[in-house]
Amino acid sequence: MIKFSEIKKSLWVSLWFMFLTFPVMVIRVNTIENVIEWRWENMIFIGVGSFLFSFVWRYLLKQKEYGLKRAEEGGDIRPSLAQRILRDRKIFAPALTVVGIFALLFPYVFSLYQTNIMISALIFVMLGLGLNIVVGLAGLLDLGYVAFYAVGAYAYALLNYHFGLSFWILLPVGGALGMLFGILLGFPVLRLRGDYLAIVTLGFGEIIRLILENWNEFSFGPSGISNIPRPSFFGMSLSVHDSTIFIYYIMIALCIFTIFVVNRLQDSRIGRAWIALREDEVACQAMGIDKAKTKLTAFALGATWAGMGGVMFAAKTTFVNPASFTIWESIIILCIVVLGGMGSVVGVIIGALILILLPEYLRAFSEYRMLMFGILLVVMMVFRPGGIVSDVRRIYKFEGSGGAGKDA
Amino acid sequence: MDYFLELFLGGLTRGSIYALIALGYTMVYGIIELINFAHGEIYMIGAFTALIVISVLTMMGMNTIAILVIAGFIAVIYSCAYGYTVEKIAYKPLRRAPRLSALISAIGMSLFLQNYVLLAQTSDFLPFPNLIPDFTFMEPYAHIISSAEVVILITTTIVMILLTVLIKFTKMGKAMRATSQDKDMARLVGIDVDRVISVTFVLGSATAAIGGVLIASHVGMINFYIGFIAGIKAFVAAVLGGIGSIPGAVLGSFVLGWTESFATGYVSSDYEDVFAFVFLVLILIFRPAGILGRTEKHTV
Structure with a gap:
């Protein structure tokens, strides 16, 4: 009662x-x-x-x-439902197959409009996974992530406009430019800790946007660049319908590639170093980890995905202007990582799909979108800091003869 | 020379407004080591409340001075109430959580408050009536400094003095200083730490609200977004002066105000916001502790 x-x-x-x-x-x-x-x-x-x-x-x-x-009190922490599903191969493998088949058949089952929405969602999956490296694994709160996204998008738009380079050349170039800017930003902020870092990265994002908006000779100002070509298929240019489907498959391939790389990174030496850095900077240094190098690689690798995401965005919309790269985009990507679960790949994918697809289908509530995101950030932090699918900590248990100390 | 003086005084006014907001950041940071992202929004809510009260009272036909006093008073009360509530909802449950969590929660709160005002009121810029009268004795100097600017400077000075007295000489101020040095120790000697934190938020919100009302009536326009940029800049000022230090916040605000004023006056006004950020990055590279800040030692 x-x-x-x-x-x-x-x-x-x-x-x-x-x-x-x-x-x-x-x-x-x-x-x-x-x-x-x-x-x-x-x-x-x-x-x-x-x-x-x-x-x-x-x-x-x-x-x-x-x-x-x-x-x-040391009681066993029961793994959540999501974690148990992920661990159980009997459920996980068939589920993965079903998701895979669904993803492959999607453009043929649903309309072009739906496919377009799905492409944006997939771009955000990629951005989320990229930011996950920086925020989730290395614990560096980056609020200017959208700057690298803008770098990628403008790289495609401008290099194509001036030099006529094709999508396939510029996709890696966009990624590389993103990485370069990641390192450029990384250097000055190496010495900063959590909160300062958040503000400086936020400032960096705003600087990039303001430059794009004001430097007319370089970026064509607020009116942006239009008529960016869509990717070609072995030299053939495709109709709008076909090229949308083509972009969809490129995105699927890129996402699988991202997931593969992030998964491998997580268990690598550098991935462990990131997690150590997130947990405690001082202790991490004492263990002989090069802090500067670890931070820089986190920034650079995170920014690479944003750069490629930007190229995909420009190719999909065929138009870029500074209005697409405001601080709120950074915060949406942050929401994706936080909602999904910092550090967890599956969580970030689910987070991106929920946060991008739900507002699209609940158009009636679209005004409330940012309000809801705000509430979501607070509520998640207060009640479930780990996110929907929280990252599973590796636990090593000593299973020798009895009598071993409980406190490991 | 007149142009220089105009820019100098303009920078001083700008700086004193930043100072009123930066004080809240620096006090909160000094006590719980959290960047209160929602602080700029508190300032915006203060300005909005004042505008609403002013409009209602004007239609009831009160005289200007009475309106100014009542509106300012109500704006301060409401800002304090919001500051208090925000702390209780978004930060108190996270006292023991990692700092990243509290920071994300603060960003969420800021996002929420902006959109709350946007949805409940309007997204348009609203004209804010100019309540500060033009003094006749100021007329000979009108080309370099306006009456409104004089009022802003005087108010800021009074608020600073009051705040310094409060922190240096009252029992609550002593408790605040103790809490900022060591929370656990403060609790051991019988200080109600939760109450001290609440008081800090309330004080910071009050100064932010005063800043909000002053700047709104000086600029003459407000919308739901004013808090965000002002908040970021005030934070830059606080970091510049050395976050956690109250004189530092004031000094940093003036330095930032002058930088912006001279940079936009002599260089270009297109990049007004860029200067603040570039400045921030430079300070953090060369002197991360700020002008008056102490370097902390970090332990495991």
Whole structure:
């Protein structure tokens, strides 16, 4: 039963929020026509909503504390449902086959419009996996990731415009330029820790966008570059319909390649070094890991995927302008990584598909998209910092003769 | 020479506004080592609340000075309430979590508050009435400094002095300094750390709200996005001066204000925001602790 004191507490919460949201939610001023609009119904929604929500909030907090206490007492942490599915080959292998067949047949089953949406989702899968290297594995919060995406997109657009180079040459070039910029940004921020890094990378992203917007001779300013060619198929140019399907398959191939590389990286020497760096910088250095090199490779490799994603984006939309590369894109990519689970490849893929596809199909709620992303970031951090599919920590158990110490 | 003086005073005004916002960043950082990304949004909400109150009161037909005082007062109260609530929801449950989590939560809060105002009010720029009257005795100097700028400078100075007194000489200030040095030790000697943190957020929000009302009536336009850029720049100022240090935040704000003012006056106004960021990157490379900051030692 819900106790009386709980109800009283929630009542106070609801009153507090009614007070808090009163000016912004209830009154709307039209300063041009000098009319005030009173929206009392909003106050009722807020009151009832926060009353109910405060119960949920307290319940979840209690659950979390209970979980933490159990973990502290040394009880086995039960792997979540998602982790158990991933570990069980009997479920995992057939599921992978089904997903693979679905992905291959997608453009023939669904319309061109759906295929286009899927291409954007796949671009974000790639960006998410790239950022996952920087944020998830190496623990460096990069808020200017979109800058590398812009570098890739503009690399394709400008080099094609001036020199007529083709998509296939520029795809690796875009990746390489992304990597170069990653290193360029990496150098000055090597000495910085978490929070400073976030701000400097954010600043870097904004600098790139402002330069693209203001330097008209170089980037054609806010109007951008249009008529970027789509990729050709062995020298043949394709119709819009065919080339969309072609881009879709290129994206699938690139995603598989990304997943393969990220998976291999994770278990490599450098991947272990990233994880060590994320856990503790000082301890990591004491273990003889070169901090500068580790950070730079994280930035460079993360940026490479963004560069290639940018080339794909330019090829898909055939038009680039600075408005596509605002700080909010960086934050959406960050949301993907956080929601999916920092450090977990499967999680990031699921996160990207959810965050990009859901808003597309829930057009009616599109205004609320960023609001929801904000709530999502806070709620995930408070209640489930590991994300949907949290990264499984490797645990080595000593299974020798009995009597071995419990504390490893 | 007049142009130089105009830019100098313009930079000073700009700097004092940044200082009012930067104080909140630096105080919060000093105590819980978190960049409160939502701080710029608190400033924006302060300005919006003031605008709403002003519009309602103007239609009721009050005189200007009374409106200014009431609107400022209500804006400060609401900003404090928002600052307090944001801390309780997004940061308090994360006290013991890794710093990255708290930072992401702060970004989420900032995103939420922006869109909350966007959806509940409007995305357009709203005209903000100029409430500060033109003083007659200021007329001979009107070509270099406006009355509004004088009011901003005076208000900022008063707020700074009050804040310094509060932190240096009151019991709460002592508790704040103790908490920022060592939270666990502070708790051991009987300081209610949660309360100190709440008070810090409330104080920071109050100064941000004052800044919000002043700048809004000086510039004459507000929308839901003003908090973001102002917040970032104020943060740059705080880092420049040495984050965690209150005189540092003020000094850093003035340096940033002058840099921007002179750079846009003599070089180009297209890249106004770029200067701040380039400046930030340079400081962090050459003097990561800031002008007045101490270098910390990091242990495992």
